[in-house]
Amino acid sequence: MTEELSSDQIEIIQEFSQESRDMIEQLEPTIIELGQSTDNETINAVFRLFHSMKGSAGFLEFNNITGVAHAAESLLDMVRSDKMVLLPEHVTLLCESCDFMKDALDCVDENFNDEALEDDSKIMAAKFHTAMEQPAAEPEQQETTPEASTEDNVEEEVDEFKLEITPEMVERFTQEGEELIEASEQGLLSWEKERDNPDYLPSIFRNIHSFKGNSGFFGYANLEKLSHQLENVLDIIKSGGSFSSENPFDILLQAVDALRDGMNSLASDGTDNIEDIDLHIEALKSLPAPRLGEVLVEKGVVKQPDIEEALHQQQKPIGDLLVEMGKASSEDIDKALSSQEQVKEQPVAPKPKPKTKAKAKAVKKQDIRVDLEKLDSLINLIGELVIAENMLIHNPDLDGLELESFNKAAQQMGKLVRELQEMAMIIRMIPVSGLFRRMIRLVHDLSVKSGKKVDLQLTGEGTEVDKTVIETITDPLVHILRNSMDHGLEPPEERLATGKTETGTIKLSACHEEGEVWITLEDDGRGLNKEKILEKAIKNGLIDGDGSDLSDKVIYNMIFQPGFSTAEKITDISGRGVGMDVVKQNLEKIKGKVDVNSVPGKGTIIKLRIPLTLAIIDGMLVRVGNAQCIVPILSIKEAFRPQSDAITITPDSEELVRVRESFFPVVRLHELLNAEPDHTSLEEGILIVLEYQGQSTCLLVDEIMGQQQTVIKGLSEYIGNVRGCSGCTILGNGEVSLILDVGNLVEMK
Numbered sequence: 001m002t003e004e005l006s007s008d009q010i011e012i013i014q015e016f017s018q019e020s021r022d023m024i025e026q027l028e029p030t031i032i033e034l035g036q037s038t039d040n041e042t043i044n045a046v047f048r049l050f051h052s053m054k055g056s057a058g059f060l061e062f063n064n065i066t067g068v069a070h071a072a073e074s075l076l077d078m079v080r081s082d083k084m085v086l087l088p089e090h091v092t093l094l095c096e097s098c099d100f101m102k103d104a105l106d107c108v109d110e111n112f113n114d115e116a117l118e119d120d121s122k123i124m125a126a127k128f129h130t131a132m133e134q135p136a137a138e139p140e141q142q143e144t145t146p147e148a149s150t151e152d153n154v155e156e157e158v159d160e161f162k163l164e165i166t167p168e169m170v171e172r173f174t175q176e177g178e179e180l181i182e183a184s185e186q187g188l189l190s191w192e193k194e195r196d197n198p199d200y201l202p203s204i205f206r207n208i209h210s211f212k213g214n215s216g217f218f219g220y221a222n223l224e225k226l227s228h229q230l231e232n233v234l235d236i237i238k239s240g241g242s243f244s245s246e247n248p249f250d251i252l253l254q255a256v257d258a259l260r261d262g263m264n265s266l267a268s269d270g271t272d273n274i275e276d277i278d279l280h281i282e283a284l285k286s287l288p289a290p291r292l293g294e295v296l297v298e299k300g301v302v303k304q305p306d307i308e309e310a311l312h313q314q315q316k317p318i319g320d321l322l323v324e325m326g327k328a329s330s331e332d333i334d335k336a337l338s339s340q341e342q343v344k345e346q347p348v349a350p351k352p353k354p355k356t357k358a359k360a361k362a363v364k365k366q367d368i369r370v371d372l373e374k375l376d377s378l379i380n381l382i383g384e385l386v387i388a389e390n391m392l393i394h395n396p397d398l399d400g401l402e403l404e405s406f407n408k409a410a411q412q413m414g415k416l417v418r419e420l421q422e423m424a425m426i427i428r429m430i431p432v433s434g435l436f437r438r439m440i441r442l443v444h445d446l447s448v449k450s451g452k453k454v455d456l457q458l459t460g461e462g463t464e465v466d467k468t469v470i471e472t473i474t475d476p477l478v479h480i481l482r483n484s485m486d487h488g489l490e491p492p493e494e495r496l497a498t499g500k501t502e503t504g505t506i507k508l509s510a511c512h513e514e515g516e517v518w519i520t521l522e523d524d525g526r527g528l529n530k531e532k533i534l535e536k537a538i539k540n541g542l543i544d545g546d547g548s549d550l551s552d553k554v555i556y557n558m559i560f561q562p563g564f565s566t567a568e569k570i571t572d573i574s575g576r577g578v579g580m581d582v583v584k585q586n587l588e589k590i591k592g593k594v595d596v597n598s599v600p601g602k603g604t605i606i607k608l609r610i611p612l613t614l615a616i617i618d619g620m621l622v623r624v625g626n627a628q629c630i631v632p633i634l635s636i637k638e639a640f641r642p643q644s645d646a647i648t649i650t651p652d653s654e655e656l657v658r659v660r661e662s663f664f665p666v667v668r669l670h671e672l673l674n675a676e677p678d679h680t681s682l683e684e685g686i687l688i689v690l691e692y693q694g695q696s697t698c699l700l701v702d703e704i705m706g707q708q709q710t711v712i713k714g715l716s717e718y719i720g721n722v723r724g725c726s727g728c729t730i731l732g733n734g735e736v737s738l739i740l741d742v743g744n745l746v747e748m749k
Contacts, residue, residue, distance in 0.1 A: 012206060013112055016056050017105045019210075023049050023217070024098050029440040031094045034086055043086070044219075046094070047076040052213040053101070057114075059209055064114040064121035065104045071128035072097045078132060092448065093127055095441065100124050170266075173218055177263050180211040185256050192249040205234045211259070220272040223262045229284045230255050236288040243287055251283045370427075372467065379424050382417075383711040386616060387730050389417050390708055396733055418709065421616050425466070432510045432519070433461035435470055439481060439508060446485040453492055453503040454485065463510035465517050469610055472590050473519065476583035480521050480606050481506070483580065488525030488604055498601065500524070519608040528598040530555055537561075556596040560584040583608075591712075591726050593743055619710035619739065621731070622688070622701040625675040628737045630710050630729055635742040637689040637696065639704060644683050657687060657698050664689065667745050668700045672724050673738075678702040692746040699745065712739060724748070 027049045030042055054069035072094060078084045100121070104114045114121075184207040191200035208231045215223035230252070237243065262274040274280070393410045436458045443456045484506060489495075492502035507522040534547045537558045547555065562581040587594055591611050598604040611617075619630035638659075646658040655666040666687070670677040679685050679702065687698040712727045726741035 010112065013060060013108060016060060017108050020053055020056070020101065020105055023053065024101055025434055025438065028095070028098055029437050031091060031098065032440055032444045034091050034094070040080065043076055043080055047073060047080060048217050048219075050076065050097075052217050055209065055213055059206070062104070062108060062114045064117050065101065065108075067121050068097050068100055068104075068124045068128075071125045075128050075132055084132070090131055093131060095445070096127075097124055098441075170218070173214055174263060174267055177211055177214060177223075178260075180207045180214075181256060181260050181263065183207045184211075185253065188249055188252050188256065201234065201238050205231065205238055208234060215272075220262075220266065222272045222274045222277055223259060223266075226255060226259060226262070226274060226277055226280055229281045230259075233284050233287050241288050245287070248287050251287055255280050255284055375424070375428055379428070382421050382424050383616060385417055386421065386709050386711050389413060390731065391734065394708075394731070394733065414709075421709070425616075428466050428468070429464035430467050430470060431462050431464050432470065435474060435477065436461050436508055436510070438474075439477065442478060442481055443485070443506065446482065450485060451491065452485065452489050454489065455503050455505045457505065457507045458509070459507070460510035463512060463517065465510075465610065469517070469590055472586050473592075473608060473610065476586045476594075476608065477519070477521070479580060479583055484521060484523045484525065484604070484606075488523040488527070490526050517610045519610070520605060521607075522603060522605045524603040527600040527602055527604055528556055528559070528596070530598075530600070533558055552598075553596070556598055557594075559596070560594065591741075617710050617712060617739075618707065619729070620688075620707055621705040621737070622669070622699075623703040623705055624669045624673065624701050625677050627670075627673045627675040628705070628731065628735070629669065629673070630737055630739045631688065631690070631699070632739070632742060633707065635690050635692060637691050639686055639688045641685070642682055642687055647682055655682065657682070659689060659696075659698075662696070664696045664698045666698045666700055667748060670700075690742045690745060692743045695746050697746045697748075699740075710739065 027046055031046055034042060034046065050069045050073040054066050054073055057063075057065035057069060075084075075090065075093075079086045079090075100117070103120070104117050107114050107116050184204050187200050187204040187207070191197070191204065194200070208227055212224055212227040212231055215227060233252070258274050258277065258280050262272045265271055265273045393414070398406075439458075440456060443454055446452075447454045489504035489506070490498070490500075495502050495504065505524045507520070509522075510517065510519045512518075530552060533555055534543075534550075537543050537555070538547065540561070542558060542561060543550065559580050560583060583594055587608060587610070593609045595607045595609065596604065597607075618633040620633050620636060622629055622631055640659075642657050648656040648658065648663065650656060656663040657666055666682065668677075669675075677685070682700060685700045685702060686704060687700055688704070690697055690699055710729045713729055715722060715725070715728060722738070724741055724744050725738045726744075727739045728736050729739055731737050
């Protein structure tokens with residue numbers, strides 16, 4: 001299929017797919033809100049989604065997407081016009097249609113068509129038609145709608161469920177709208193120079209069609225109204241019609257200018273005001289010349305059904321077909337054609353007004369789309385630049401030399417490299433709001449399946465994370481939510497029996513802490529059953545003995561072992577033992593960790609801890625013997641040489657060091673690296689206090705050699721995971737050094 005499409009067509013399809021996914025992601029939570037309460041604003045917002053998708057899919061001839069979107073649009077239109085009342089099963093059906101759309105878009109991405117989903121499309125459309133055939137609600141039912149409430153209640157509900165159009169969404173609309181208007185203008189100018197070249201028309205039509213759909217989605221009525229009329233004119237010409245004047249481009253370009261003025265007004269004062277919009281619309285309506293069929297009907301030569309029959313089987317000019325059908329004579333056709341060529345009076349558009357200083361500031365293009373692979377390449381190059389900088393500044397050939405000018409230049413270079421690295425990281429960062437809002441749909445579906453009532457609370461949606469991280473943690477978050485819904489939250493009757501409200505609460509939050517991103521999921525359910533987990537672990541041979549010496553944290557973390565499940569029966573939601581181990585595996589790919597804390601009868605907290613940056617960190621270079629390692633600076637609290645009276649040896653030979661009022665265990669780095677240290681006595685070495693998740697340990701080294709930016713390189717697959725190490729880096733002298741995993745070191749003790 002891809003061989004039959006031009007690169008422009010492929011790009012258009014890809015843009016359609018991405019824009020459709022964005023709309024579904026934004027409005028899926030709004031669809032779910034319809035199940036709780038309805039108002040015209042919310043219904044109209046969802047209606048516009050399906051209407052826009054239907055129009056775009058229809059233009060690209062994705063008939064299966066078009067059919068389902070049209071069916072959903074029809075149901076919502078009946079609800080809007082009070083011909084039926086929206087029921088919970090209708091909301092579920094709308095959610096199913098979103099799932100179908102996602103599958104269809106996957107199919108489009110792969111095959112550039114949606115033909116494989118023809119059967120599914122028919123099934124979905126049939127479900128909508130069945131729903132629409134149900135009788136309308138009785139008057140008593142309709143009395144409970146917002147219209148029957150007091151004026152204050154109506155306003156409260158509208159405010160509560162009105163689709164939130166964020167400033168970021170408006171900014172994106174204005175930027176994309178300006179691009180579409182600019183492209184349309186350039187297309188019209190090129191078409192005017194080459195009037196016999198029909199290749200310009202399709203792209204102009206697509207741009208105006210996209211602009212109209214976006215305007216309608218955001219509710220900008222003036223922009224939608226004018227662009228819709230402009231689209232109608234182009235559609236008539238595209239389907240074989242002709243202009244009624246010799247020079248239609250003045251009117252077309254003035255309409256485009258009017259759209260630009262509306263965009264400027266939007267950027268200036270938030271309204272899409274267009275002066276003389278009615279005159280522009282009337283001028284556009286007058287542009288297409290009457291078609292032959294219209295002229296024949298108007299003169300009474302043929303009837304409208306004859307025209308429709310001819311159009312249905314049109315493979316020749318419509319005049320020839322009408323003659324063959326015996327509906328008109330050649331003389332009638334010739335007369336109609338001659339009268340058709342008598343062009344109407346030239347339509348007049350509003351005269352352009354002189355530009356004034358008070359004109360609203362034009363929308364400036366603020367962003368561009370960049371392939372993610374290009375950003376990956378950029379970050380890799382910056383990583384190599386950091387390594388090259390270290391090799392230059394720490395070159396052994398410079399040892400002992402007094403190079404004042406070189407040192408100043410090196411400092412400036414280091415500053416610029418750091419800023420470049422930070423900017424590259426920022427470019428890849430996106431808010432977690434998109435991921436969090438997808439969880440609204442998941443919780444809704446699981447709630448319906450399980451019969452449990454759930455209140456999902458989202459906080460920290462603006463927290464930004466690397467795009468790669470978002471993709472990696474999506475599956476873990478889904479698995480955690482499933483388990484929280486299935487094992488954590490109790491059914492309503494059980495919650496009431498224990499003194500809780502029948503509606504369970506799940507809190508999903510994100511924040512930046514200690515150089516990491518923390519994504520926390522907390523529920524107020526029954527909590528983890530420590531005894532069951534311990535029993536299963538013993539049965540699976542995961543621990544020796546009865547486990548009485550294990551801490552709660554160690555026991556709770558066993559749920560992340562492969563195949564581990566305490567579910568007594570398998571359900572659609574969980575219980576197969578193939579979920580929580582995925583959480584740990586995916587997090588390990590990005591050097592992240594997962595913590596579990598649970599209180600029986602109160603609930604469970606699961607925290608995902610993810611490194612803020614995946615490529616470059618600030619590190620402290622330390623030495624023990626001939627071996628050198630990097631310690632992440634964010635984990636270092638202090639460093640000191642201990643006194644003998646601060647050292648304690650426990651009965652089981654564990655070394656502890658007193659730091660003010662606390663005792664911390666000691667990890668000897670030379671034992672981990674199997675290296676020969678300069679000193680074995682703690683008093684003669686240097687202790688670095690490392691902290692992780694509120695726990696501390698002391699790392700014994702021979703020397704602290706200095707701070708440097710560190711590029712994280714993954715260990716080779718044949719090496720696998722090395723205890724206490726998170727990766728490696730290349731030092732200034734070209735040697736490879738390990739990067740210590742502080743969390744692992746702390747957990748050793």
